[in-house]
Structures are given as C-alpha cells and as structure tokens.
Amino acid sequence: MTERLDSLAQLLVPALLVVAVGVAASMASRSNEIHFLNALVAVAMVVAIYVFVGNSGVLSFGQISFVAVGAFAAGVLTVPSALKGSVLPGLFPVLRDHTIGNVTSLLLAAAVGGIFALLIGMPLMRLSGLAAGIATFAVLEITHNLLREWTKIGPGATTLSLVPETTGPLQATVGVLVVLLVAFAYGRSRLGRMLRATREDPAAAQAAGIDVHRQRLWAFTLSGALAGFAGGLLVHMLGSITTEQVYLELTFVTLAMLVVGGLTSLWGAVVGALAVSGLDSFLGKAEQGVNVGFTLDVPTGTRLVVVGALMALVLILRPSGITGGRELRLPRRRTA
C-alpha cells in the first residue's frame, strides 16, 4: 500500500511543484514572468537529460544538441512564411515555403530530436565512461558547427528571430508535465528497470539477458525526443535564439542542475533544476543590484562562478546530490 502511495507521490509531488511554479509565473509581473518560465523550461531539459544519464549512468555532454535541433526545427518552421524569404533567404525551399502551427512545431521538435538521437546513438551507445563523455562532447561540437555554418537549414551565425512567443505560463506548465509523465512512465516500465539494472552492474545485467546496447539506445532516443521537445518550448519562450545559446554554457548549467539535484532520480532532476534556476535568477538580479535588506550588488558573471563552484562542491563532497539520488518517499512510522 505504502509502495503504491510512494510511487504516486513520486509523480504527483514534482508535478504539483511544477504547477505551483506555473501559477506563480501567471501571477508574476511581466518582467518577473521570464524567471519562472526559465525555471520550467530548465526542468524539461534536465528531466530529458536525466532520462538517459540518470537511468543509464553513462555521461553525456551531447543532450543539448537535441535541444538545439529541436529549438531550430520548431523555430525555423514557425516563422511566418511571408517573412521568411527576406530574413532567411538561404533556406531549402521546403523549409522556406512552409509554416506550421505551435503544437505541430513542438511535436516536430520532439520527432527531430528523437530521430537525431537514434541515428547518433546506434554507434555511440557502444561506448561507456570516459569514451562516452568525449564522443558525446564531439556530437555537441558537430551539431553546433553545422547549425552555425549551414545556412540552408537555419539562420547560421545570425540570430533567428520573429519566432512566435507561444510558451507562456500555460504552455510551459503543460509541456513540462508531459515531459515529467513520460520520464516517470519510462522509469517505471520494464525498459527503464532493465536500463537501471545495467547501471548498477553491467555484467550481472548482461548475464540476466539484458541487451545493454539496446536498452541504452532506447533511453538515448527517448531522452533526445524529450530534449528536442524542451528545445521547442525554449525557442517559443525566447522568440529569438542563436546557436550560442544552446551550446557549452547551457550544457554546463543543465548538467550542474542535474548533478546538484542528484543524478539518479527524477525527483533530483526536478529539485536541482528548480533550485539552481532560482539561484541563477536571483544572482542575475544581484548582478544588476537587488535589495535584500541591504543593496546586494555583485559583479557581472558571479552567476556562473557560483553555479560552477556549487557544482564542483557537490561533486566532491556529496556526489549523489542534495536529494541523495533517491526518489521521494513519504514519511512513515518506523515498524520494528
């Protein structure tokens, strides 16, 4: 019974937290809304990364590439086609002449992210440990290089603007809830359990008949699709985007969120994303000068110093993160 209540709480508590942030976003002033929306989109990205990195225990620096392709796919295709000819003249005619709706673009972003991840994952999922870290980093570099230089598929090194800003409090909240639900369902499914078995002991899992490569590939593809979807949410929140915004710094910040929260649990991913994102917003304001009883004014760039130091400290002192890498459990009476 408590088992079942626990698992219900593991989905409902993060979901309620997300809804609370969404409600706060809808009540906040125009200038503060963006902080809450940022936090929500961060949750979507970090949960997407968690689906692969958390469940498989294999490090990836590459998940932000799927955010990037999702963001640019959704962005390029929702710019009104009447304007596209002049702002993005170099596009392939197919991309230039078609414009799709908001929800379609989010689904497309997920599809593109998932297919990209599947193709890349087929060879890459044979790697573990250090090699996986470096190979996925290479994927991030390749994606960035292609998006930045190939003007037939996107804006290249210039800013993609005129994207409809449809990610308000409602879309962000619903979007993140979808991501949470998918991640939760995967984690409780047979596939998710098999993958976690390979994380705990690859040899034993293989001996029990689990195909490590296939299980990792499943998670990588699902993670890619969720990351692409999160990228769609991101581009519709920002309205304009450059390739630099979905590159090294975002990779670093999202990994920091996951590590700080706790790599190996969905609860950790959600808590980490919200906590670091809140801290980040606060420090961003402090860089402009903020009143907290006294005027706190820190130099520009303090954000990254604090986030970097926090991430390094957590990795050194408490590698399982602030949640201990465990799922949420209801408090219960101890029975002898």
Place this chain on the structure above:
Amino acid sequence: MSAGLVAAVDAQTLVDAVGLGAVFALMAVGIGLVFGVLRLVNFAYGQLVMAGAYTLAFTSGWPVGARLLTCLGVVLVLTMALERAVFRPLRSASPAVMLVTTFAIAFLLQAIARIVDLRDGTIGEAAASVGGLRQAVTVAGVDVRKVTLVAIAVAAVSLGLLALMLARTTLGLHMRAAAADFQTARLLGVRANVVIAFAVFLSGVLAAIVAVILTIQAPLVTPGFALKETIVVLVGVVVGGIDRLWTATLGGFAIGFATGVINGALPTEHTVFLPSAVFALVVLVLIFRPGGLFAPGRTAVVERV
C-alpha cells in the same frame, strides 16, 4: 616567379604548422601526464594556460624575467591547488565524474577570469611580447616569426628532457609504473601522492610554457583564451591514444600540424565545416580503434558494450 611564390607560401605554411603542432604537443603531454597517473582527463587544462596568459598581460610593464617567473608561479600555485582540492578527493571517483568535475572547474575559472577582466569595463587584456619574439626573421627565403622557431625549439627541448626524466630517473620509473598499473605500483612501494603531485606539477610547468608561447602568438587575452586549443588537443590526444604518453603527444602534434596545414592551404569558406570533420573523426576512432590511431594492437582503456 609565381612558382617560387607558391613554394614560399608552402614552406611558410609548413613551418607555421610545425610550430602549432609543437605547442599542441606540449599541451597533449600536460594532459597525458595527469591522465597517466590519475585516469583523469583535465578539461580545465586550458584555463591553467589562460591564467598564465592573464598574468603575463597584467604584468606587461615588468622586466621579462620577472614576468616569466610570476607566470610560472601563478600557474603552478593554481595547478597544485587543483590537485589538492579537486583531484585528490576525486581519486576513487569514476572517470565520468572526474570529467564532469573538471568541466565545472573549467567554467568556474573562466567565469572568475571574466569578472577580473571586466574590472576595467572592457573584455580582453593585451599582453606585451616577451623579448621581441613577435618579429619575423627570414630563414632561407621564408619569413618566420621568431616565436614559431622558439616554440619548436622549446617543445623539442622540453619533450627531450621529459623523456630523459621518465627513462633515467627513479621518479620517472615510478611514474611509468604508476601509469601502467597504479595499484600494483603502490604495493611495490611507489608513493602515490609524490608521483601524482609530480605529474600534476610537470603539467603545470608545461601549461605555463604554453601560456608564454600562445600570448606571444596572439596577444589579446580573453576568458576563453586557450579553450578552443584545449578542445582540439583533447581530440588529438584521444585520437592518438590517451593511454600512452607518446601516442597522446603524437596525436596532439598531428592535429596541430594538420589544422595548421589545412587552415593555411584552404581559403576560409572551405574550412567552416572542418570542426565537424575533426570531431566525426574522434567518434570514429573511439568506436573502431578505442586505443587510438597510433596505439599498437587493439589494447584499450575504453570499455565497449
């Protein structure tokens, strides 16, 4: 006349490419030495070089000797602090955790540099040249900047000394033993802390040397200084074979030389996708020859499933 021009350009390109390869080889050794004893890929290596470069920039008015010593001092203090505060507690962590941690440290150092640099309101500090090495000299009809020749000479001497040290001294023997099998080496009386500290110390010295050479070549120091180079060198090291110092070094040199030749020979519009090709090569090597291109046989540290 035009044939002579082409030949001159080619010789020019080649010399510059060897110079770049030499610098990259030094960085590869710095990364390879630490990997050998700690199994840790130091993502923050470029930021050590960056710290040295900032030191040179901020001390531009000082006498040359004082500048070089301060640069060496700052880089070494930072390197040893990293060893004590970060590498040591992480010794038993998995390679992936170590990589993520040094990734965080790299960002941390870069963010700190940004704050320090922005105190005067602009990003980037110019470093004065060390001893007029930025000027060109003509050797056999080819214009070469003095620093290129110095870079090649310094790299050759440093690598020679290092090879001698590894081959002929007790400490070198201990380092090689530790790199081959750390546990067994400790059982046989190799002192882990000494060997690791020394390897990290040497990588710091190399970072300082690289900082001096790079600031002469590109005087504008920014928080991202040496970041691109580090990523490329990491690629070279992995492609060459990170498990052995000589294959790592060769990989570093090869990628520096290749980049130099390609960038010198092809116009910019043909090289925009070069990074993609290089990183695709890394992925292919990791999958098909995980021990590295230059590694003998198919022995590898990389596990596959």
